[in-house]
Amino acid sequence: MPVRVRHDQAALARAVRAVTPAPGLVSWGVDPRRNRVRVALDARADDPATAALARRLRGLGDVVSVVTAARQHQQGTVRGGDKWVPGSEGACSVGFSAVGSDGSRHFLTAGHCTNDANQAAYGYDGSRVGTSNTGGTHSVNAREGDFGLVDVDQPGWTLSPDVNTYGGSDVVVTGYAQPVTGMSICRSGQTSGWRCGTVTAVNQSVDYGNVVVDGLFITNACSQGGDSGGSYVSGDKAVGIHSGGGNACGQSNPNTDAQPVGEALAKWNLTLSTGGTQPGKVTVASPGDQTGTVGQAASLTLRASGGTAPYTWSATGLPSGLRIDASTGVVSGTPSTAGTSSVTVTARDKNGTTGTASFGWTIRTTGGTTPTIVNPGSQTAYVGTPVTLPIQASNAVRYQATGLPTGLRIDAATGVVSGTPSQWGIFTSTVTVTGSGGATASARFTWNVWFR
Template sequence: MGVVDVDQPGWNLSPTVSGYGAGDITVTGSADALVGAAVCRSGQTTSLRCGEVTKTDQSVDYGSIVIDGLSYSSACSAGGDSGGAYVTATGGKAVGLHSGGGSATCTSGSGEKFTIFQPVTEALTRFGAALVTSTPQPGGITVSAVSPQTTVVGVSAEVTNSAEGGTPPYTWKATGLPTGLSIAPATGTISGTPTTTGTSNVTVTATDSAGKAGSTSFSWNITGGQGGTLTLAAPGNQTVYIGRPVTLPLRVTGGSAPYSFKATNLPGGLTIHPATGTVSGIPTTWGLRTSTVTVTDSTGRSSSAAVTWNVYF
C-alpha cells in the first residue's frame, strides 16, 4: 500500500466509490471487515462485484513477498482491479483496498474465485490519513446487509445484525425466520436451532425511538443431514495476533446432524463452540502451535483436521 499527495489541478477528492453504472456508493466512514459481512469491490476491469468476507488476519505469499494481516472475500476480480475499494454492501463503510485474487477471474470458468484485500483501517493508521466521507442522510436508518445463510437442521445458528442512523436505541423484529429461530428485540441477534428443512426469505427490521425504520432481506436455507462420508474441511494455517479477536468457523460435509465439536492444543485465549464449531476468542500467548479439531455426528462418526496457528505480538 502507498500514499499519493493530491496536489494537482483537476484532482478532486470525493466521498464516493464508483458503481460502474450500478449506482455510485457514498462513503460514510470506515469499519473492520468481519467474517460473513457482505461487501462490494469496485475495480476498473470487472466493475462492481459483491460477495462476503470469508477470512481475516491472513498471511499471503505472493512469491516475492509475504504480506500479513490481509482479508479474503468470495467476490471475484481480474488483473487491473488492484487498489480498488471495498465497501460494506449497505451503509457505505470503507473496509479495504484490493490486493489480489484467485486463479479464476470473474469470467473464466476454472480455478478458484476469491479476492484478497488490505484492511483500510490499517492503511489509514499507517499513513495518518483520513477518509473523505459524507454524512448519512439525517434520520435515515440503514440495516447492514446479511449474506445468504445455509445451516443444518438440528445445529444451533446465530446471525448478528447492526444498524446506523436515526435515533437509537433500536427495536428489532424479523419475518420469515426458519422454525426454531428467533430475534432478540433489543440487540437484533438471531439465534436458535432450526427444526425444519427448507428455504426462507427473511426480512430484518430496526425501528428507532422516533418510529423510523430500516430493513434488509436475505435467504436462509436449512438443509437436512447430508449422509455420506463425514468430512471436516481443513481450515489451513492461521495467522493471528495477541489482543486481536479471532473468529474461525469450521466447515463440515456429510454425516448426520446435529454435530458436536471439540479441539485440543488451541492457543491460549481461544475456545471452540461445541455446537457450531466456531473457534473464537482473543489470543494471549505468542508462538507456533498445532491444534486438532474434531467433529462428531449424531451416529458417532468422527472426522478431524489439524490447524497450525502463528500467534504474533
C-alpha cells in the first residue's frame, strides 16, 4: 500500500549535498524507512568545524536527523616513512614503531613535529591514530636532540616493524644501530619517498636559526619538506629520525640532518618494534675504547636492544671513581686513579636474558702539555685523485678525525690525512689532537670533493 512521505527524493538529495567534510563526521546517507537523511557525528569531537556542521544541518529541519556515534575505523598500520599529521598543521612522517615497558604503543618522529602537548595525531588515511606529546613531556627540540613521541591510542591501528620503500618491498626492521661515518643508509619520508646515500659525519651540532641541536648525524640522501620525522635505515637496522636538511631533492650536493634513534628509545625506555629472528636476544652496543683524566668528570651512556625492556645494568672493571646507574645504563663519576681498565657491561631484561659488551677505559694523570691545532681551512679534492694534508699542531701525541671524505684516513701518530677520495660531496671533518696529559684541541673544516 503506497505511503505518502513528507520529503521527496529531490529534498533528500539536497540534504545529502549539504553534508560537508569535518573531523568529527562519522557517516551519512538517506534513511528511506524514516524518510530523512541520517548524519552521525563523533560523540567526542569538539572542533569548531564539526560544531558548525551540526548547527547548519539542524537548521534544515526534520529532513536531517543528526545523531552521535563512535568513530569507525578502517584497520590501519603504523609504518615507517608514512604520512601523519599533527592536528591541523603540516604533515610529517612516521619514524619507527615502539612499545613502552608497560606495553603502551607509540611511534617515534621528529621533536619539531610534536611541540604541542596533547595534540590529536592523524594517520595517512586522515583518521585519528593517537595523541602527540602526551602530557607535554614527550617532545625534545633543543640542544638535547630533535625527537618526539606519538601515543597510538586508537584501537583501529596496529604497530608494524616495516619501513615504506615507496615502490619496493617494505624493509622489516630487526633492531637498531648507531650511525658511523661512511655507513650506507636509506631514508623514507612521505614527500620525497625512498632516498639513499651515506653518512658523511656524526655527532654534529646544527643551527636551524630558531634552535641549535647537538648530536645529529649528516647524510647525502636528499629530502624535502614533510619528510621530517621519517626513517633512516641501514640494511634492516633502524638508525635515525629525519630532522632537517639543506639542498633538496633535484639540487646539487643534497644533505640531511638526522637524530640517532637509540637516544630517543633510551629517553622514554622504549623497545623498538621489530620483525625477523630477534626475539629474546639482548644486544649491548659497544661504545668503543674510552679515555679520561684523573679529577675530570666523565659520563658514558650505554645502549641495549632486543629482549623485553626494561633493562637492569651492571658493570665490572670500571675505573676507580666511576659507577653505572642500574636503571639507565649511564656510567658517571670522577676518575681518581690513572691506569687502563678492561670493562664489561651487562644488560639484563625483565625475563632474565642478558647481553654484554667489553671495552677498554684509560685514565690519564693530570698535567702534561696542552696541545694546539691550526685549522687548515676549507679543502678541495677530486674523486680518484690522491690527497695529502698534514695537520699542523703542537704538543700533540695523538691525532683523530671524524667526517673525512670516503677513502681518506688520518695517521694517528703524524697527523697526515691521506688517501684517494671515492665519493663526491661536501664533507664536514673534525680533527682532534690529544696532549700528553689528556687535554685535547680540535679543528673543524669542510671538504669539497668534485669530479674532474
